[in-house]
Amino acid sequence: MRKKSIAQSISLTATIILGAAVCLWAAVPPPPVNQNLFIYDTSFGNFTLADCHECHGTDATLAVTHHALLNSTPVPSCINASGTLPSTLATGCHILSPSSSGGFSIQDPTNCFNCHNQSPHHTTTFAAAQDCKHCHGAAVDNTNDGHYIPSYPMNTGAGGVTPGPVGRTVSNPANPATTIIVQGCAACHQASPSASPRPISDNQTLHHGTGIGQGDPGSIGTCQWCHGTGSNSFTIRGCEACHGVNSLHNIQYDSPASANLGTIIPGQENLGYGHIGNNWDCQGCHWSWTGTAASDTTTATVPAISSLSSKVVALGKAATLTINGNSFINDNTSGTTTYKPVVTLTNDGNTITLTPFSTTVSEVKVVLPTTLKQGVYDLRVDKTGTISNLAKLVVAPEVAIKTAVLSSQTLTITGAGFGSAPTAEFKKQLGVFINNTQARTISWSDNKIVATSPIFGGGKTVTVNTLFGPATSTIFAAGKKVR
Numbered sequence: 001m002r003k004k005s006i007a008q009s010i011s012l013t014a015t016i017i018l019g020a021a022v023c024l025w026a027a028v029p030p031p032p033v034n035q036n037l038f039i040y041d042t043s044f045g046n047f048t049l050a051d052c053h054e055c056h057g058t059d060a061t062l063a064v065t066h067h068a069l070l071n072s073t074p075v076p077s078c079i080n081a082s083g084t085l086p087s088t089l090a091t092g093c094h095i096l097s098p099s100s101s102g103g104f105s106i107q108d109p110t111n112c113f114n115c116h117n118q119s120p121h122h123t124t125t126f127a128a129a130q131d132c133k134h135c136h137g138a139a140v141d142n143t144n145d146g147h148y149i150p151s152y153p154m155n156t157g158a159g160g161v162t163p164g165p166v167g168r169t170v171s172n173p174a175n176p177a178t179t180i181i182v183q184g185c186a187a188c189h190q191a192s193p194s195a196s197p198r199p200i201s202d203n204q205t206l207h208h209g210t211g212i213g214q215g216d217p218g219s220i221g222t223c224q225w226c227h228g229t230g231s232n233s234f235t236i237r238g239c240e241a242c243h244g245v246n247s248l249h250n251i252q253y254d255s256p257a258s259a260n261l262g263t264i265i266p267g268q269e270n271l272g273y274g275h276i277g278n279n280w281d282c283q284g285c286h287w288s289w290t291g292t293a294a295s296d297t298t299t300a301t302v303p304a305i306s307s308l309s310s311k312v313v314a315l316g317k318a319a320t321l322t323i324n325g326n327s328f329i330n331d332n333t334s335g336t337t338t339y340k341p342v343v344t345l346t347n348d349g350n351t352i353t354l355t356p357f358s359t360t361v362s363e364v365k366v367v368l369p370t371t372l373k374q375g376v377y378d379l380r381v382d383k384t385g386t387i388s389n390l391a392k393l394v395v396a397p398e399v400a401i402k403t404a405v406l407s408s409q410t411l412t413i414t415g416a417g418f419g420s421a422p423t424a425e426f427k428k429q430l431g432v433f434i435n436n437t438q439a440r441t442i443s444w445s446d447n448k449i450v451a452t453s454p455i456f457g458g459g460k461t462v463t464v465n466t467l468f469g470p471a472t473s474t475i476f477a478a479g480k481k482v483r
Contacts, residue, residue, distance in 0.1 A: 029272025029280065031181075031190035032200045036253045036273070037304045037326060038139055038389060041189070041200045043209040051198070052112045057311045059110045060469060061394075064312050066093065067467045068394045071375045073348060079425060096425055104425050122210045128220045132242060137380065137389040138302040139251055141244040143225065149240045156183060156236070163285040165239050166203070185239075187284035188272075248285075250386060251275045252301045253326050254361045262361055263338070264301055264330035267294030276301075293333075300339040301330045303381040303388035314398035315374050315417075323364040325388070328381060330361075339383045345393065346378040353382075397446075399466050401473035411439070411456050411475065413449040419467050420446070433463045 028034050035041065056062055069076055069089060076089030083095055093115070096104040107114060121127070126134040130143045141147045156164040160183070167184020181187050191202035201209070212221040228238035252274030254264050269277025276282070279293050309322035323343065331338050343354045343366045358365040364381060372395045381388040397417035404413045413432070421444035422430035432439040432451040439453035449464060456462075458477025463470050 027272075028270075030188040031186075032192040032195065033188045033190075034253075034272070035200070037251065038136070040198065041206055042198050043201050043205055049110075049112055052116075061311050062112075063109070064396050064468050065376060065392065065394050068374065068376050068396050070467075071373075078423070094425075099428075104428075106426075106429065122212055123220065127212070130221075130225065133387070135390045137304075138386045139247060139304075139389065140242050141240075141247045143241045147244045147246055149237060149244055154236065159288050161286040161289045163236055165234065165236055182283075183285065183287040185285075247302075248275055249296055250298050250300065250302045252277050252298075252330070253304075260331075260335070264327055264361060265335050266296050266298045266301070266330075266333045267292060268333075268335075274301075296333060299332060299337075300383035300386040301327045302386050303327050303341055303383055305379075305381060305388050305391045308379070308391055308393065311392065312394045312396055313368060313372075315372070315395050316370055317398065318370050319368045321366050321368055321393070323366070323379075323381060323391075324362060325364075325381070326362050328361055328364050328383075329359055330383075339386075341381045341383045344378075344380050344382050344387075345372070346380075347373065347375050396468045399464070399469050399471040401462075401464060401471045404462050404473040404475045406456050406458060406475050406477045409454055409456055410442070410450065410452050411462065413451070413462070413464060413473070414447060415464075415471065416447050417466065417468055417471075418444065418446050418449055418464060420444070430465050430467065433465060434460055 033041070053059075053062075057065070070078075074090065077092035078094055080092035080095045082091065083097075094109065095107040095114075097107075099105045121135065124135075126132075132140045133142050133145075154160075154162040156162045156168065158170075162183075164184040167181040167186045169179045170182050172178040172180045181190070185203055189203050190200075191205070192200040207226060212225060213223040226238060226242070227233050228235070228241065252264050252266060252269065254262070255270035255273035255277055257268060257270045257277075260268055264277070266276040267278070271278040271280035274281060275285075276293055276296050276298055282289060282291070282293050282296075304325045304327055305323055306325040308324070310319070313319045313321070321343075328341050329338060340359055341356065341364060343356060343364065345352050345354065352369075354366045354368070356364045356366045374395055374397065377393045377395065379391040379393045397419065399415070399417035401413055401415040403415075404411060406412075411432070421441070427441075428438070431441055432449060432453075434453065434455050437453070437455055439451040439456070442450040442452060444450075456475060458475055460475050461472055462475050463472045
């Protein structure tokens with residue numbers, strides 16, 4: 001291979017690449033690295049409620065997601081009796097206070113930061129157990145899983161090929177008056193305060209922003225989880241505890257390389273779209289290395305889920321789910337073998353595997369069975385054991401009104417998905433309403449509600465507010481009985 005420096009490659013190809021790229025928020029080629037795969041590189045402090053909704057859905061979707069936890073084991077409490085922020089589901093969710101008009105008022109449940117006052121992503125039992133792959137998939141390694149970490153001597157200096165945790169600064173071959181970072185993560189992963197839609201943070205800020213080992217309330221772990229001890233402290237060997245050779249060498253986005261559009265072939269992609277697509281990508285970490293990206297032993301690149309066509313599906317009904325993202329299919333370096341995915345759904349320790357009926361590099365379509373039980377499922381895309389990041393799929397009752405028949409002032413509503421009768425604390429939020437006026441409930445079951453109100457009338461719209469969302473219908477006034 002004719003060696004070409006990162007800076008020289010940028011100088012020669014930037015115009016072509018930037019003109020053809022479908023990149024999000026940053027540069028191709030980097031730095032800063034484009035944000036097409038996995039989580040946006042920013043600090044939790046930069047997230048807003050709108051950012052939470054971007055990944056986790058609307059307030060209505062989030063309400064169904066949280067209420068679906070009532071079908072989990074152990075069953076969480078709805079009411080937070082202590083009046084302080086819940087530490088776990090067992091301590092209760094809704095903080096109530098007596099209302100001057102009677103009953104209770106509920107702390108605004110649409111503000112995620114009422115409960116998640118720090119990053120919720122690294123306070124789980126999986127994070128405490130150092131099971132990073134549970135959420136991040138094969139883009140990372142678990143510290144204690146026995147994955148390969150090189151034991152040969154490191155050479156991070158001039159003429160060496162071992163990357164450093166950050167890298168080293170050298171004169172820019174394309175412009176000797178400037179410098180660039182090479183042979184380390186910061187060759188590509190650098191901060192960009194002006195990036196849109198939000199700033200891109202540097203590696204130190206990102207890793208320290210996880211809360212691991214920082215001593216904040218609710219944080220877990222120790223600094224040694226990342227920095228190691230003894231000879232591995234603050235070296236690339238410490239980084240490789242989570243970012244080993246195998247995980248780093250399977251991260252690749254489908255570049256607009258004209259020879260293989262619609263699939264990923266390591267070594268045959270345009271530069272700047274991943275770790276193994278192009279010789280240029282490899283040199284970011286290894287600099288003085290003189291091999292070729294096509295000689296890499298990558299089999300299945302790690303799939304990356306970015307969104308689901310629906311985060312909530314109806315209980316007992318067939319549905320087609322579309323999963324969007326990238327790297328769902330790829331070839332090996334010679335283009336002779338194609339790695340395709342399956343979809344796994346896990347709930348309460350039970351996993352089912354589904355074969356998609358349609359797969360492209362950026363989209364997977366799968367039919368969900370009608371036998372899925374109510375609850376929250378862990379959803380992943382799996383390519384021969386190389387798993388994607390985690391997504392959540394909620395299976396919840398579909399709330400629907402079949403009939404709403406009025407006789408005198410008594411309204412009988414039939415349908416499905418009404419759930420159990422609301423408890424006393426939530427009767428002001430859940431029930432039968434005409435506009436904002438609530439009717440008195442006489443009886444309530446999952447498929448039938450009887451209510452009364454003097455403002456009921458034929459042709460009016462009635463709304464039933466349930467745990468799993470509202471349903472509306474036009475009231476039909478039954479004719480008077482003839483004696």
